[in-house]
Amino acid sequence: MKQPPHGVLGAFRHVDAAADAIRSLKEMGYEDFTVYTPVPNHEIADAVGHKVSPVRLWTLFGGLAGVTSGFAMTLWMSYDYPIIVGGKPLGSIIPYVVIGFELMILIGALATLTGLVFHAWRGTRPAAFDPRFTDDHIGIFVPCPVERRPSVQQLLQSSGAEEVRVEG
Amino acid sequence: MATIAQPEQPQTRPTYAEITRDIAATLGSPSRGYYILFGFVLLVLACGVGALLYQVRYGLGVAGYTPPVMWGVYITTFVFWVGIAHSGTLISAILFLFRSAWRTAVYRTAEAMTVFAVLTAGLFPLIHVGRIWYAYWLIPYPNQRQLWVNFKSPLVWDVFAVTTYLTVSTLFLIVGLVPDVAAVRDKATGWRKKLYEITSLGWRGTDQQWRHYTRAYLYLAALATPLVLSVHSVVSWDFAMSIVPGWHTTIFAPYFVAGAIYSGVALVVTLLVPIRKVFKLQRYITVEHFENLSKLLLLTGMIVGYAYAVEYFIAWYSGNPYERASFYNRAFGEYWWATWTMILCNGALPFLLFFRKIRQSIPALFVLSLFVNLGMWFERFVIIVVSLSFEYEPYAMGHYTPSWVEWAILAGSFAWFFMWFLLFAKNFPTVSIAEVKEIIPMPRKKGTHA
DSSP: OOOOEEEEEEESSSSHHHHHHHHHHHHTOOOOOEEEOOOOOOHHHHHHHHHOOHHHHHHHHHHHHHHHHHHHHHHHHHHHHHHOOOOOOOOHHHHHHHHHHHHHHHHHHHHHHHHEEEEETTTTOOOOOGGGGGTTTTTEEEEEOGGHHHHHHHHHHTOOSSSSEEEO | OSSOOTTTOOOGGOHHHHHHHHHTTTSSSSSSHHHHHHHHHHHHHHHHHHHHHHHHHHHHGSOOBBBBBOOOHHHHHHHHHHHHHHHIIIIIIIIITTGGGGGGGTTTHHHHHHHHHHHHHHHHHHHHHHHHHGGGGSSSOTTOOOOOOOOHHHHHHHHHHHHHHHHHHHHHHHHHHHHHHHHHHTOHHHHHHHHHHHTTTTTTOBBHHHEEEHHHHHHHHHHHHHHHHHHHHHHHHHTTSSTTTOOOOOOOHHHHHHHHHHHHHHHHHHHHHHHHHHOOOTTTSSSHHHHHHHHHHHHHHHHHHHHHHHHHHHHTTOHHHHHHHHHHHHHHHTTTTHHHHHHHIIIIIGGGSSSSHHTOOOOHHHHHHHHHHHHHHHHHIIIIIIIIHHHSSSGGGGOOOOHHHHHHHHHHHHHHHHHHHHHHHSOHHHHHHHHHTTTTTOOOOSSSSS
16 A cells, blocks of 8 residues: 655746755755656756656667567568569568568557656655646645654745645 | 747737636537537448448448459548548657647647548458458468468558557557646546546656656657658558559659648648637637648648649650550549549649638638548549559450449448547547647746746
8 A cells, every 4th residue: 555645745836936946955955856747847857857768768679679570570471481472582671671660660669658657657656746736836745754844845935836735 | 830829919828727727628518519410420330330231241242343443442441541640640740850839739639530540441451351350361370371471462561551550649649648638637527537537547747757758759759750651651552563554653652641641631620620619729729720731731732733743744754555545544534523523622722722811711721621632532543443444455444333332331431530539529638738838938937927
């Protein structure tokens, strides 16, 4: 069973205020906070300090696996039951490019989706949420013990949070 | 190009909350008119299904196939629907990679249309082969006879291309929908809330989720872009790889891709006009969006018109008597009416779009889009049926007239498409909430935007 989230949740209207709060939180040594935004935002991503997503590796290896399996399948099947069609060589690379290409796209896309699900939903920390965060507010949830809550509340408020509440 | 965030018209720029509210308002309980339309669509679909069952019971003889024309309305309609599917990916993936802001308000409709059009197209090869219960023979699978499919056949390439296209365009639609469904989830009540809770996959818009999501979306767009160009190229090779006069040309792949985008954009216009009106989305889907779509129509229409001219020129210039005869037959033979419908609708009418007044007139664009799609269906009919009916040997020439079964299945395919589209339009956002918001800067404290 998931533990209920314990910490402080702040709701922001302004993106620069939220980015300021994130930078201040990092200066204070917080790393495990969660930021919610209704749309992806570079300012927030820069403040949090994201590295490039590893999803690109899933795409790359998925695509390579697809193109390899496309050529391997067509060539192996052609030689497994050899029938000459239209006088063409058994293993005709040029027509097999189509199959290799389509499987590269197919497996590449499926791997991208798998990578997205794996990374974006894996190990999500229990964090308080508010429906306004998918609408027009930016949310920051900072998990922290009771004794540190006043300082976090103070930080979020002074950065310009519209509302700050304690969870758990 | 961006249409919503116009600095000189700050009063027209909606806030984030207004965007969620306005687009969420398009969902909810349907009106009486919706049910009447849906009922009509189901009725037409029932006629199509009835005709298909009749064909399954009595065999392909009930279709109008007459040697040498053994590809008729079914293959024509297959190519038509695959073509329709192309503009969705153009608008959602290619314009995304080009960072074209105006696509945000229209791409969801185009993308949904793509998925449902491929879903419709995929039925036709199965209907066409007659014994649909053997459709799995198209897939390479280990079997008792130890036979494999012939990978040198363009028809097998088609199987791979179309199934890949259906899978990838569906993934792209679903991935794009997730943040929007989460936004309407947080506004919905009752059974819809349950539906959106499940289909939003627990999306909350955390920094980590966006980090991976934006990358994944970019790569899916990058994969979908060459895919869309390949799919209709492969479909065109179904024809170009054979030695039928009128088919065996190198121009076919680009010619088909341009035609596909042309017909797809026309259907996007056909669908967006009623959606904009019924859902009261004039603030989001503006005249400028229609003008941009009509510029796409004009461009692709001119490529298609050019391809028609090149086909005739090469038929003459090649000196090949069979090519010349085939193209003379197209224009002045038994099917002259189909050819001239195609030339008028696709080659001549798009020139009207040079007039700004027409590009900005929504009723005029709506009517034009219907003509374009009529013309595009006839284009495929002309390429397939007319070329087959007039090959090399005069004693082997024939005339094909579609039977009522084929017309009923054709009508049923439109009903099948519109059934899915109507279900989608009332249950999922037809305009992307997250992407429309994205082109509007977030409010700033020290800032430029209130």
